[in-house]
Amino acid sequence: MTLSPAHTAPVAPPGTVGIVLVDDHAIVRQGLRSILEREPDLTVLGEASTAAEALAVVARVQPDIVLLDLKLSTSSDTEGLELCARLVAEHPGLGVLVLTTFLDDQLVLRAIRVGARGYVVKDVDTSGLIRSIRDVSRGGSAFDARSAAAMVRGLNAPEPAGNQHLTEREQEVLRLLARGHSNRAIGERLYISETTAKFHVGNILRKLGVSRRAEAVYEAGKLGLL
Numbered sequence: 001m002t003l004s005p006a007h008t009a010p011v012a013p014p015g016t017v018g019i020v021l022v023d024d025h026a027i028v029r030q031g032l033r034s035i036l037e038r039e040p041d042l043t044v045l046g047e048a049s050t051a052a053e054a055l056a057v058v059a060r061v062q063p064d065i066v067l068l069d070l071k072l073s074t075s076s077d078t079e080g081l082e083l084c085a086r087l088v089a090e091h092p093g094l095g096v097l098v099l100t101t102f103l104d105d106q107l108v109l110r111a112i113r114v115g116a117r118g119y120v121v122k123d124v125d126t127s128g129l130i131r132s133i134r135d136v137s138r139g140g141s142a143f144d145a146r147s148a149a150a151m152v153r154g155l156n157a158p159e160p161a162g163n164q165h166l167t168e169r170e171q172e173v174l175r176l177l178a179r180g181h182s183n184r185a186i187g188e189r190l191y192i193s194e195t196t197a198k199f200h201v202g203n204i205l206r207k208l209g210v211s212r213r214a215e216a217v218y219e220a221g222k223l224g225l226l
Contacts, residue, residue: 009060010045017137018063021047022054022083023099024072028122032067032099035126042133051083058087058094064137070100070111078107081114082167086199088115095136099129103146105153110165112151118142119151165207166225173200178217178226 012018019042021029029047036042045061048054051072058066066087070080084096097118098111108119117136120129124144132142143151166174169190176186187197205211208219220226 010043011061012043012045012064016041016043017065017133018043018045018061019065019067019133020045020054020057020061020063021067022049022072022080023047023067023069024049028069036130036133039130042130051079051086054083055086055090058091062091063094065095065097065133067097067099067133068116070098070102070107078110078167081110082169082200084111084116085114085203086196089199095139097132097136097142099124103150105150108143108147108150119147120144121146166204170200170204170207171225173197174204174216174220174225177201177204177213178220 010018019036021032021044023029023032026049029049033044033047036044045063046057048057049072054066054068068080068084068087070078072079072083080098080100084098087094087096095118096116097120098116099120099122101122103121111119118132118141120132120142121144124132128144132144135142172190173186176189181189183197183201184194186192186201187194190197201213201216205213205216208216208223210216210219217226
């Protein structure tokens with residue numbers, strides 16, 4: 001995680017777009033930083049290699065844009081989706097632009113549904129990436145040609161089964177929820193904070209269209225998620 005000393009959080013100069021880079025490969029972050037810092041209107045405020053680091057850095061430097069890879073560990077191909085949802089929930093107005101090697105029709109849709117404003121594939125050319133960042137910083141959306149086509153195909157595809165809407169972590173939380181565990185107990189079992197557990201439970205309730213934990217378990221049972 002790249003940070004300045006605790007008493008001097010980086011600040012984007014007036015008129016520039018502040019950016020945080022989130023990717024588990026240092027060489028990728030270094031390459032992105034080198035490219036972006038050639039642009040006078042773009043400023044890289046910080047970097048992160050994990051979800052936890054990203055949450056801390058973003059809270060501290062308050063960027064305009066987070067450039068986010070969806071794969072942040074070997075254990076999950078879509079950990080970035082959960083991170084995107086948390087960043088958007090905790091920082092209204094933040095623009096999350098997904099920059100990833102994954103191009104899957106439903107994955108693009110899921111990224112948009114959790115709050116990403118754009119989705120580009122890593123082999124995008126430099127000018128295309130910079131244009132996408134600027135578009136998102138102005139409140140717009142940004143998709144390269146392939147991700148836009150993938151989104152259209154995803155929208156036209158049959159609605160996936162219910163468990164496709166839940167992330168891997170949410171499915172873990174759901175199983176513990178069904179056993180009657182509290183948010184604190186769920187957090188302890190999954191090695192996450194009670195606040196994070198509560199966040200996941202809230203997402204599960206919303207996705208299943210219910211307002212109570214017991215209703216979520218009942219609905220999940222009907223959908224074959226348990």
